[in-house]
Amino acid sequence: MKSALQELNLNIVEMEDDTATLDGGDVLFTGREFFVGLSKRTNQRGAEILAWAFKDFPVSTLPVFEGLHLKSFCSMAGPDLIAFGSSEPAQKTLKILQQSGNHHYNTLILPDDAAANCVFMNLSGKGQVLLHCTPEEYPNSAKVFETLKDHLLFPVSNSEMSKVDGGLSCCSVLISKTGS
Numbered sequence: 001m002k003s004a005l006q007e008l009n010l011n012i013v014e015m016e017d018d019t020a021t022l023d024g025g026d027v028l029f030t031g032r033e034f035f036v037g038l039s040k041r042t043n044q045r046g047a048e049i050l051a052w053a054f055k056d057f058p059v060s061t062l063p064v065f066e067g068l069h070l071k072s073f074c075s076m077a078g079p080d081l082i083a084f085g086s087s088e089p090a091q092k093t094l095k096i097l098q099q100s101g102n103h104h105y106n107t108l109i110l111p112d113d114a115a116a117n118c119v120f121m122n123l124s125g126k127g128q129v130l131l132h133c134t135p136e137e138y139p140n141s142a143k144v145f146e147t148l149k150d151h152l153l154f155p156v157s158n159s160e161m162s163k164v165d166g167g168l169s170c171c172s173v174l175i176s177k178t179g180s
Contacts, residue, residue: 001173008175013053015046022046025069025170030076032103033058037070037093060100065089068165073113075169076120078128078151081106085113108144114158115141117167121174131156131168 005012015022023041027034027050034054036047038061051059064070066089073085074093082105084094090113098105110116115138119131127150134155135142145153158168 010175013049015049017045017049019043020045020049022050023069025071025167026064028070028074028076028082029057030082030101030103030105031079033060033101035059035070035097035101036061037064038062039064039067039069041069058102060097060102062093062096062100065092067113071117071167071169072165074116075118075167077108077118077130077145078120078148079122080104081108081120083108083110083116083118085109085116086111087113090116108148110138110141110144112138112141114138114162114167115145117158117169118145119168119172119174126152128152129154131172133158133168137162 002012021041021043026037026039026042034050034057036042036050036059038044047059047061062070067073073090075083077083084090084107086109115133121129123129130148130151131154132145134157137159156168161170
C-alpha cells in the first residue's frame, strides 16, 4: 500500500509511537471533519496522531460500544449523509456524534447495523454513487437505500467478507487525485 501511495505522490505520515493503534475501519471522514472510533483496534493515541496529521480538520472521538469498529455500524452515504445502524449501541454512538461534531449531518437509519457499512463516491459523469449490500443479504435495509433518489445504487454482495467481520469499506481505498 505504501509504495502505491508513493507512486501517486501522496504525502505519507507514519505512526512512530508503538503505543498508538489506529484501524482504518475506525476512521470516518465526512469531507469536513474526522470521527475516530475508540475500539479494541484504535486508541486515543492513534486518534491524536491522526489529528496531528490532518491539522486542517477537526477530529472527534466516539466510543464503539459493540462490534469490531466504528464502520461496523456507520459510514458516509452521501455528502452530509451518514448511514447508521439501528441497534442500541449504534444509536448511542450516533447521539454522541451529533453532540461532538462541528457540522450537522443528515442520517439514514438502517434496520441492520452491518448494512450501514456502504461506500459512497461522487464520480465525475456518474454523480452520487453508492455501493451497498444486496437485498438478498439485508432486504429491509435495501428498501431504505432505495429511497435515495439522487444516488446511483449498486448492490454488492458482501457475504464472503462478512464471514470475517468485514464490510464493503474493508475492500476499498478511495483516493481523490486530480491533474496528472
